[in-house]
Amino acid sequence: MEVQQSLWEFLFQQSDKLWSQTIAHIGLTCISLLMAVLVGVPLGIWIADRKKAAWIVLGFAGIMQTIPSIALLGFMIPLLGIGPLPAITALFLYALLPVIRNTYTGISGVEAAVTESAKGMGMNKWQILTSVELPLAMPVILAGIRTATVINVGVATLAAYIAAGGLGEFIFGGIALNNTNMILAGAIPAALLSIFLDFLLSLLQKSGIRRMNKVTVILPVLLLFLSSFYLVPYTGNRLLGGFTPEFMGREDGYLGLKSKYKLDIPTVVISDAVMYKAAFEKKLDVISGYSTDGRLKAYNLLTLQDDQHIFPPYYACPLIRKEVLEHYPEVETALNLLSGTINDSIMTELNYKVDYLKLAPEKVAHEFLKAKGLYKKPLNGDKGVIRLGSKIFAEQYILVEMYKALIEGNTRLKVQTHTGLGGTKICFDALVNGKIDLYPEYTGTGLLVILKPDANTMKRISGSREKVYDFVRSEFSRQFNLQWLKPIGFNNAYALMMRKEQAQSLNITTITDLKQFSSNEH
């Protein structure tokens, strides 16, 4: 009951956001669907009596369908940038196959004797199409549109990754922030939306063979009506911020920016993976990066000074299950070899090699260990298996490769890696549930995302990374039976970044400068 209550509370508190996200979601779904219908139905009709063309068109649409949705969104960025345009394009491509295929199947499934007698009675091509083929094929065509709708409502959640809004903002924010209510606040409306739209279309479908002609009018009107809700936020020439879902919900993130700096710039939610590039390509002006991120250097970005100290520095450490430590204490010894060897600039450099120079994380990790004299050949032992996890960005991949080399080189244990686990919540849940044994984590994330301490505790410990480390260490041990090992050495903190030349031309070096500039502009 308590969970349900707080979910209602959450929905109530966030009703503004929920509403705008839902509208954006409907807009994304319906605009892309409308385009798919406008293109797919005529195309399906056109290929119905052209075998070769049908083969090519269906093949193309089929290939579009097999591309993983997140990858398709990724492909769109270099072509169309970020925001609604690439999202709608990707959704459109997704919806095409069911629409084309069902139109094709529906039209070519009309009994030949019927179309032939229509022709034999003197109907012309257009009359045959509108009064025979389309009405008879309409149930099949509508079934295709329904499939496309359900697919699109689902895939549209991913649009949040490329700053197109939609309910994915809540879903991915919730995953990143370990906030079940937030996940549900996105997932439940998305599911309801899918059921609702499917239901609307089923009404059309059931309205019977008689009124099929009207459907051809009602359907586009309905879709247009629904999509007209979607108003892309207009920013004009103002600076546009693009922040990750996690950043949006963290006290040492967007919430702090708003409360301490009173910063109020238009923002969009975007995935960490495409954010830097989008800033580089001038699609975004201000982004939330990590201070050690290699792309900082690669894309010539400038970190704004945090003059009011809302982004405290945090340690990066291996986080491990205690049972594993008790079983294989040698793991700790092996991992501690790395402690103190990597400072901020070294980590940035390593990240740069992976993020920008596109070297394999394994190679970068091994080269570093060799340079430090820590690399040993794997002992190929058979004492047991240690499962390493990582989040989905370069730094974590590199750290995991280093851990792997250290464990296999110094102990008789084998290592399995599970890299690319979505975010903090996924890694943490996997660890707590014993699906992995350890992963690199940051004390700040542990504090703000997992522990979420009350205001008093925050006041007492914030500002000192030692205090944060001690607090997190004791609480994790007590609450979750997890152990924070020795810090690796570098700090990782959030940072606001801008393109260097833009920051210089606007004379912005601190977050306060940014705030001043944006209020003047306002």
Place this chain on the structure above:
Amino acid sequence: MIIAENISKDFRGIHAVKNVSFEVKEGKTLVLLGTSGCGKTTTLKMLNRLIEASSGTIHINGHNIFDQKPELLRRTIGYVSQNNGLFPHYTVAENIAIVPNLLRWNKAEIHAKTEELLDQLKLPFEQFADIYPSELSGGQQQRVALARALISDPPVLLMDEPFGALDPITRAQVRAEFTAMPFLKRKTIVLVTHDVQEAFELGDAICLMDKGEIVQSGTAKELVFKPKNAFVKSFFGQQRFFLELKSLTFDDVWNELETADEPFGTKDFTSSTSLWDGMEKLSNLNEKMLNVYKSADKSLKYFTLTTIQTAYKKYKERI
């Protein structure tokens, strides 16, 4: 009146129809007969340009069909396609109104004509007008298809295996109704079938086709009694006796029949009836003898099974 001269159709180098010529006089029925793949349907469809002839000329009622727009041409020719081709999403009345709507008749006119036609086809308007084809029996569907082809009263009717989808019993029934319809007698009809019996019952003339060519054309009697070659002979081989009796009329054997005595002075038959139908009637009624009336010279004759047999034998000896 339909005149087809040397019409051919090539499908990518395959000669589906080769130099076919025929003529159908006004009010007559021509049957294109043959096994599947012989080109009979292709020939039929060339008449309303559902398939465009590769060469040759076709005139219908004096007009060259290639001078007209195909759609406009087709609206003036009744067409009954294979498997009836009714629109499943149209009611009976709507199906019948398709051509009138294309011809922009007014509603009252369409309604009146539909009602008249349905009643003639023994499908009462009130009962059948607003139901869908799927609710009809096969025979009823076929009659609706016929009504649809006839509503605009086209002088020419093309029928592609019109009874092909029906079971044998319904088929015989619908066919009998079809031959009995008075307004069909005025139509110039081309009908495609693979059913020999159907061809014999409905055709004033028959074109027997094979491999895209007309092997022999003529009346049923000519085809059975004077086969042009071995193919024609073998085509009718299996049912020869039946077909011979079916194609011979009492007129043909008039001289071999006995003159009727006064007590039997009723006319059970006209002399244009086939011998087969006469025998069938005789066996159905369990009568010993029946009378035939020849209107040409107003004479009356009678027959029994035995006299028919004798007459048939004599006819065969004579030719």
